[in-house]
Amino acid sequence: MRMRKTSHYAYFFVLPGVILLLMFLISSAVLAMGFSFMDFNLLRPGDATFCGLDNYTRLFQDKSFLKALKNTLYFAAVVVPYQVSLAFALALLVKTNLKGIGLFRSAYFSPLVTSMSVVAILWTFIYNPNPTQGLLNALLTKAGLPTSAFLRSADTAMNSIIFMSGWHSAGYQMMILLAGLQAISEELYEAASIDGANAIQKFFYITIPGIKNVLIFVLMITTINAMKLFTQPYVMTSGGPKESTMTLTYFIYQQGFQFRNMGYASSVSVIFFILVVGISIVIKKLTKAR
């Protein structure tokens, strides 16, 4: 009400943003929807025809797509609990404000400062299966433990990517959880101590309830990010071996960019979008239900 006098100025403030939104984000989203119902190859743009739901019916018979869908869900299902519990453990370890604790926080955070493509290349060398060339197998051999083929075998490639991805990104969730832990009043813990509660009781009756909402938020962003997995398989395995690290975004890239199948790739994009939004809605609902 107060600002009514100057209201026409508001349009100048929002105009650049609105134009850019319409030109790029919104038009692309609409195009993706439209393309997904078309037989449309970028190499032959003149031959584009409407094909109804053909792309979608074809998708669910496409073994590569189903593999990509399964792999992506598997990645999310394993990396999320692993990464979030690692982050939680680290947050508990660096929670107490001791002298020099910032150094430890920075250490756990530092893989994040080096970008994903840097660490993906680094770990490709670490995972080299030859015990004289791969750091991890060299150390395993030295310790008298069995070696692994890591990225070179369809059985272990995805798990190798998961192990490295959690290591890279846990620092991010650690920081959010740390802020959540520090927001819990110290007095609660003191009162519990006076009442004779032990560390485990304090953890389950004070820490967990106090951090529940932050934890659910962290679970949500970690899951959504996990669904987008692209850089690691692109850099480390090219989706192999035997498509064991083929993911939805990699499939979109391959179909759309390498084979120029705009229509078919767009239908995967739409499915991907529905999946991501669906997951966020489900997690949001679960939060409210409790």
Added chain:
Amino acid sequence: MKRRRKHVVLYIVNTFLALLYLSPLIWMTVSAFKPENRIFSDMSSGLMAFLPRNTTLDNFETVFLRSNMLKYIRNSIFYVSILVCFSMVVNSMFGYALAKFEFKGKNLLLSLILALLVLPLESILLSLFFVVNRLHWIDSYLALVVPFIVKCFDVYLFRQFFLDIPDELVEAASIDGASPFRTFIQVVVPISKPVFATVFILDYVAYWSDFMWPLLVITDSNKRTVQLGIQAFFTEPPIYYGPVMAALTIASVPMIVLFLFLQKYYVQGISTSGIKG
């Protein structure tokens, strides 16, 4: 006494774990300064792999001879800086209007921003590629910059911050005869430095690390970003460990420098996102 013992245990566990956590990065940096045969011989003798020995700068020389790494770093700094600057201007204005003005369509715009927050960029990258291709922006920095200037999450962050600025402050300026633009630039922006710093570093890191989009729109080897540059260096034979580790180390330096200065705001940015969400 008991508390003291707990602290000692915390230090010991953290020191051990932090070293373990950093070990891949230590190996990367140390290997960048080692001759090729040293890297392999140290690997089989365990801990030696993580210690600097026979230090040499040859690997770095190889990187600069065989690739344009410094140029790629310049390219990335150039486009990411321009993108982030435009982005801060456009999104802060957008957020300000949504926080402090009443106008027709405001609620519609606000719901649109909130709805687009959940849109994963990966799902529209291909059709965005189609749009950018139509504009003949392939191999141009325009493709890397213009489509991403407006960012719904930034608009939202700015709006949340500006909502907390008292209306009286804005009104006082307008009573003094300042136009809304002058009020925004001279009164609001100076007291909003923390939110600008947060948006700056969050976006800088995100665009600097971006891999998929530059991969789609940049094919000219002179215009490669850092990420594309190290990827090319890593896949073009002959592949030797030392030079690749040196290239990875060089590519990490700009972000480390940025973090030394702005880490506080980055941490603030990600931790408040959790409290508010």
